[in-house]
Amino acid sequence: MSTMLSRRGFLGMTGFAGLGIAAAGTLAGCSSGPPPGAATWSMWSSSAAEKKVWDDFGKYVEQQLKVKSVASLTPSPSYPTKLDLQLVSGTASLVTALNGTLIPTYAARGAHRPLDDLIANDPDFTLDDFYKTSKSISSFNGKTYAIGFDVAPTVMYYNKDLLNKQGIPLPSPTEPMSWATFRDLCKQLTKPGQQYGFTCAPAIDDLVSWIYCAGGNVMSADSSRSTLGDPEAIEALQYVIDLFVKDQVTPPIKNLVTESSLSNFMQGNVAFMQNGPWQVVNARKAKFDWDIIPFPAGAAGSKPRVSGSSFAIPSGVREGAELDLAWKLIKTLTSTGALDIYAKAGRNNPARLSAGSAFQPPPDNLGIVQEILAGKLAGGHAFDVTTNWNQVKQLLGQDLPRTFLGQVSVPDAINGLTPRLDILMRQHLDTVRQATARKG
């Protein structure tokens, strides 16, 4: 029997079909997710090479724990936002990777749980094998909130070919040069418009190494006030900004958003670039010979910033089998075996002393990274941050670049910034007090 479909009937059917599809989609959306009992972990990943490393981590986890590994990979710029939303909505993985500068931010707000009880109750785990600076970066308010997977000091990359071409002797891999020598070298190597002595990002992340070397810091030891106006910090800021504005030994700044010291260096016409060993994997694509040396020594010696990343457990993972699996997973992801995979891929220096550094040359001088971390050569300074570091960084990111452009003098910029930085320091102390009170 055939029936004629009226216009009204057709419209009604399409309406109901639409609602049906929407409902099915919603249900399908609700039912997706990792299988129960899976070892879920989240990590940033912005390239195929990085993804390969995390895939290998996943295989290692499955081999060790005999459960399915589900890694949630997100491009690094959007990783913190996605992590925030997952933490708030209770959909975060059992273990999440954190950049060291964000650990106090998350810890103070109760987003991640302290790990001290888990460490104390586990005879198979000790923090002794981790570099001291990694432990320092992963702690907040006297408690361990994360376990490191990489840690490294800032070093100075240099273009061997460029120095050889100019007939300049290669710098010592063991004796950091003085700032005065470094400036002279940069001037000697600069041919305006063609070749430059030095490149770095016009941002606090790169400036802190110079500030530490001069004996200064961004904030006082008790974090109660900004110390960027102290003579040591001013000296460091003035030194670097002079390299840009007065000595003009740096490539001209084209814009403040996509400026990258690595891309300047990779063009082959810049002699020195400050950066971390995490860029070794990219610097290997250079069409010239290069190596690394310790950071130039200021009045306080060579004390570049040491930064790193760690794995942490969200506070939503409370107890029982879930917490047990999360702890096993964090141990596996930061084990010597996993960090060997990381090191062999040349991603960065592993956070464990026992994890091999399997980087192949270049750079020939890679060994200095571990010597700096161990305090045998020069010395590093853990990257000191506050619980509102995003705000501090944002504030500094507004006004410091203008000094690099010669729009504002260093003292004027710092004088303008200090009252606002002091307010942020007071807010930081309030946050620490609240976090301390919350834990009883």
Next chain:
Amino acid sequence: MAVDLAPAVTTPTPSRPTSKPTPRWRSREALTAWLFILPSLIGFLIFTAGPVVAAGVISLLNWNLFSSPTWAGLHNFARLGPDPTFWSALGNTVYFTLVSVPLTILVSLALALLLNQGVRRVAVFRSLLLLPYATITVAVAFVWIWLYIPHDGLVNAVLGWFGINGPAWLISDNWAMPALILMSVWKSFGFGMVVFLAGLQAIPQQLYEAGRVDGTSPWNSFRHITLPMLSPALFFVIVTSVIGSFQVFDQALIMTNGGPGTRTTTLVMYIYRTGFENYDQGYAAAQSLVLFAFIVVITAGQFLFQRRLVHYDN
């Protein structure tokens, strides 16, 4: 004799009892209409009205996203007064709107008038001119960063042909905002142009013919026929452009990150940073409500003017 002019009162004759008529809103057509409106209505309630109400509630709280919120009352609104970055961001947004909206409308209108002059293959030109609007802002912003490079960018190279030494656009205190405005005008004129072109093509030709018979000059014809007849389209484009300009975000974030200093920090960028980078949800919600109120007041003002300036056929 007095005449009774009052209408005669007729006694109603009892009528047959009839069934009560179905109210219009319960008719079959109305129900079908509701069924079709429903998805959109649900979407509006969940994704537009809901967040506005939620923002109202959150603005009264101290909430860092991860810990339980605490009551703040009107404290978040009180924080707006002494916050220089908020006022600077608001000033930048107003500056952006005041310059970019008139410029965009002028360019859109000029191009629409040009295309309406019987240009051959008008569809091809219309499509080409609409391309910037159809392209995603992120891609356009990256291209414009490259165009604005101080020493070897295309913009300064072209200026150089005329002996002009171009500024360091995106890193200049004075030129960063004009650079953003220029890019935004280029990006958005296509939308207005299409609306104006449709409006121009709907104007009855008899009006122009009558004008010609009366010896009207082209300028008077534009002033007394085109503009009044186009005023509904003009009004629509002005309202949507002003609302869009107050919400400017992506191009500023990508091209200047709000700098140099806070020269190009817009209000939406500041709200985003406050809420999602500084974890200060209550304060971000208070800022967003102020922006909302600002847009509502300006739009309401535009609708008030509409009565006097916009000409509708009916």
